[in-house]
Amino acid sequence: MIDIENLVVRRGEESVLRGLTAHVPEGTTVRVAGPNGSGKSTLLHVIAGLLTPDSGRVTVAGRPPADPAVRAVRGFVQEPPPLYEHLTAQEQLGLVAGVWGLRAENLRERAASLGLDDRFDVLVGELSLGQRKKLGYLCATAHEPRLVLLDEPFNGLDAAAERAVRDDLVRWRAEGRTLIVVSHSEGPLTDLVDTSLTLGAAKSAGADA
Numbered sequence: 001m002i003d004i005e006n007l008v009v010r011r012g013e014e015s016v017l018r019g020l021t022a023h024v025p026e027g028t029t030v031r032v033a034g035p036n037g038s039g040k041s042t043l044l045h046v047i048a049g050l051l052t053p054d055s056g057r058v059t060v061a062g063r064p065p066a067d068p069a070v071r072a073v074r075g076f077v078q079e080p081p082p083l084y085e086h087l088t089a090q091e092q093l094g095l096v097a098g099v100w101g102l103r104a105e106n107l108r109e110r111a112a113s114l115g116l117d118d119r120f121d122v123l124v125g126e127l128s129l130g131q132r133k134k135l136g137y138l139c140a141t142a143h144e145p146r147l148v149l150l151d152e153p154f155n156g157l158d159a160a161a162e163r164a165v166r167d168d169l170v171r172w173r174a175e176g177r178t179l180i181v182v183s184h185s186e187g188p189l190t191d192l193v194d195t196s197l198t199l200g201a202a203k204s205a206g207a208d209a
């Protein structure tokens with residue numbers, strides 16, 4: 001599903017990823033770990049096609065990550081979630097449903113399991129951090145993609161929402177979807193992870209690779 005060869009990414013003065021090579025077969029759940037600043041989010045941004053590497057080769061389902069055909073098979077749960085502040089939660093979900101040709105009502109059940117269904121008429125800009133997180137998660141995964149990238153999906157969630165997200169991951173994994181999860185904490189991922197990818201600390205320019 002994902003092939004990474006000699007991936008190099010520099011950000012500012014820092015060399016963040018230095019020749020990373022990895023192969024993620026379809027249906028695998030990978031936990032990405034490593035210290036703060038080691039490039040976990042950077043790696044997800046590259047796989048999501050939002051950041052162009054300095055060198056190396058990355059393909060998703062055999063295509064470059066930014067290829068429009070890859071968009072439909074991939075969902076990216078970002079931290080912080082990109083949302084329209086001036087829309088209500090329902091309008092934001094409606095936009096996403098429109099993009100993927102989904103019925104917004106079908107997302108209500110998942111919203112309820114996250115405890116978000118009573119916040120539908122509230123402006124995104126007036127949601128709490130945890131509520132925004134839930135809405136961002138729903139938007140990013142509404143189309144139930146074959147590849148789900150998740151950046152710290154459990155941070156800031158209450159216990160019920162954490163269970164709901166974990167239940168999704170269990171189901172998606174059983175369905176053979178590929179999950180790449182950045183998580184400092186192993187706890188919520190117990191029994192879910194097939195393999196771990198641990199990144200090292202970033203180095204300033206000029207340091208050894």
Ligand SMILES: Nc1ncnc2c1ncn2[C@@H]1O[C@H](COP(=O)(O)OP(=O)(O)OP(=O)(O)O)[C@@H](O)[C@H]1O
Binds near residue numbers: 011016034038041
């Ligand atoms: N937009 C940016 N511009 C410049 N440098 C950046 C940018 N985003 C991240 N970086 C730098 O890249 C390095 C890796 O950041 P990244 O967010 O990928 O790390 P991380 O492993 O996800 O960290 P954390 O565990 O704190 O979330 C950091 O040193 C950071 O300062």
